[in-house]
Amino acid sequence: MVRPPVDLSVNVGGLALRYPTLMGSGCYGTGAEFAPFADLSRIGAIVLKSATLAPRLGNAMPRLVHTPAGLLNAIGLQNPGIDWLVEHEIAALGGMPCPIVGSAAGFSVDEYAQVCGRLDASPEISAIELNISCPNVASEGETFACDANLTASVVRAARAATRKPLIVKLSPNVTDIAAIAREAERAGADALAVVNTVRGMAIDVERWEPRLGNVAGGLSGPAIRPIAVLAVYEVARAVRIPIVGQGGIANASDALEFILAGASAVGIGTANFLDPRVPERIAVELAEYLASRNLRAISEIVGRANAGFATPEQREGDAG
Amino acid sequence: MAVSASRVHETRVVARIEATAGVVVLRMQAPELAAIARPGQFVMAIPPGEASAAVALGLYDADAESVSLLFFVAGKRTKVLAALRPGEPLVLLGPLGNGFDLRDAPKDVAIVAGGVGIASVLLAALELLRAGARVRLFYGARTARLLVERERFASAGCEIVLATDDGTAGLRGFVTDALASAHMPALILACGPTPMLRATATIAASANVPAQLALEETFACGVGGCWGCVVPLVQESAQAPHFPKTRDGIVRARICAEGPVFSASELRW
Ligand SMILES: Cc1cc2nc3c(=O)[nH]c(=O)nc-3n(C[C@H](O)[C@H](O)[C@H](O)COP(=O)(O)O)c2cc1C
């Protein structure tokens, strides 16, 4: 029996993707680093490492600790600054076989707006992710995503700086992520990325000192998946804009948990460090999963494990 | 059809030797990798099962058909790799990193290796010996039992100077103490723990001998994508030409991408 092809394409707040997989910011370089190991035409999009207005040296080493079911990192947003990136790195990404999403970070509302403005002016950039949730910079890094009012003001400023699809990346390190999500939506976000890393630390019991140069870091990988799935589930009930679910996704079954909780697409970060072929494999297995259930499109199952979730079609009053 | 990614090697284990308890040499059938691997480069080995990251391992040995990896069993991921048996598959990504620069290498070279650092220097020794150089291996470990693969280096033609922390083989103390009191070579290559590399750099600087140091660090991606493995270099370093100018004249380069081999004189650690 020849089955009709399964449609894995998704639209994330105006960002049209052939595959529902976005490579997590900070985990995939510019994509060029992974080109010898992965087929970039079989992934949805690459989210670039977060950029700031001014150059940043990043945190002291060590920046990485492997943990039993994940990875602790404290890179500290090392980057040469948005102007250099736009001129030297982003300009070279025109030929990439998938869309490129820029990621903006900052320490004030104005900085975020300026970085968004530069990304907005770069034709190679298809959408902008607002990283208001980096746990690895000493002072204000994460405060934006931890405060509803600050979230609203930074998203408003970013919204004013770009017409490209704006994805706001939320932190799991909050009491009520749904409340923050609502503010981001109200302030003009087109989509939400849920979630960034979970704060954590590791201690060297021989030397009696923290293992990370920055002391605290962000935990990613399978260890955080249940935390992230719940965050998506709660956010999906609170907003109407699409969600990019992420946190510990390493196979199609993991991705399906997020999609069934209400994510339209998934982010894949740490799993690329195990095997860069994971995102392609997830796409193949998602297609098999849908085909085996006689489903035609990934969009049909978004939020289906979430009783409080209304699909975009249902919202428009069209059950099709 | 998916375009097959060019640096992914689906290999098969052809031999497994336990050099000593807890130190394993795995040989894989991997002709394409063997054909392009250069001394000092490394691979990311994907442990089968539920691991959350691949393992960076130096390319220890190679012939026309196969490559060998030498590693110490240190955690969950290396334990899984150590359990592999001949016939079983293993995926390797690589070769990665810059490797040693042996072009126009002089005829008198010292190689300094500490512990698992031995895994990254054999191919360099072999290439230098083939070119007719005198190669002295200064090899240190905690104890004699851990000075694995000495015969491999000796039979290839290396002169070997040993050092152990407990004095069970060779000099009691640091291998760099042995280097410091030896006749100076025209080039030093080194791989091992950071204190050993620092000491090597100091000796090289005071004797005005060029040194290439292969740095060891925890990697996540191993391919330059995450910036988790940086080391400070002088701004003018030939290894960081594409880095923007910084006010303090120092750039932080990725050990996995710009390295793992750095010229000792360009490191600012
Ligand atoms: C090494 C590393 C660096 C990261 N850098 C960034 C970053 O610069 N900006 C950002 O928004 N998220 C960053 N993240 C978070 C990831 O994009 C992702 O949201 C998170 O790791 C959870 O997904 P995962 O478990 O699939 O990795 C980083 C994660 C890791 C592991």
Ligand code: FES
């Ligand atoms: S380990 Fe990721 S950049 Fe080196």
